[in-house]
Amino acid sequence: MVIAQSDEDLRQAISSTSWYHTLELAPRCNDARLVRYNVVVPAMLSFPTTLAGRRCLDIATFDGFWAFEMERRGATEVIAIDVPHPAQWDWPINSPPAVFEEVSRRRPGLGFEIAHRTLQSEVQRLELSVYDLDPARVGTFDFVYLGSLLLHLRDPVRALEKVRSVCRGDLMVVDAVDLALSMLSPRRPVAELDGRGRPWWWKPNLAGLKRLVEAANFTTTDGPRLLWMPPGPDQVRGALSSGASHGGWPPGRPLHLEGGPPRSPAGAIGGLT
């Protein structure tokens, strides 16, 4: 891949890449994005204001927003992991090829590479599945961020057990939750199963999200709480309708295939140890 050298090259590289995150790389660039994380999310979350002296891990980094944020907040070292291609996501066996092709347009790694070079970042990106996290390979971490991944996993508890094996400090989890189930069942952990032709699996209520992480031997020290992930303009432009009933929220909106949860409210759990 050609890495941008001049402002014009940078603009072209940015505009020819499908972005998931909003990143401030150059004025008025990167306006095709899915999640307006940079505008509100760090302020809405209890994301640590400083990570000085801490070794950090960003799981499922995509374009790297959270990894670069960790670095900006003073982390001693940041490792970011992701799988190399959407083919490695947990696809249901009945997934139509058209859905796979549409989702695969937005590949993790391309935006990260541009952002990494532009920000002159020292974040280290590893092509590694969450299921393969192993302290013998990556060491252990003082702070781990796990954002918008559990929804996409067939086996979220196994993934969380792997996260537990490399977490010697705090874990912050932000993931999609089902709002109706959270209201109807505030204490009982329940989840809706999707698995209809796309890599969307379990959408728990808030109590369910808490139970998932506790089943992997974490102790909740803060949260869980609801927050709204603000959608970016690409969510409308990139929308496809699968015709499947997806039980999402808000009801009646088309199915979005960007690989992210922003159409849903998210549950955040901070400070798991």
Ligand SMILES: C[S@@+](CC[C@H](N)C(=O)[O-])C[C@H]1O[C@@H](n2cnc3c(N)ncnc32)[C@H](O)[C@@H]1O
């Ligand atoms: C919805 S995006 C979330 C991006 C980012 N974590 C965030 O919070 O904004 C889902 C990400 O999960 C990654 N992913 C999917 N399956 C994975 C796996 N088994 N291990 C690690 N990453 C995975 C995808 O490649 C993609 O980057």
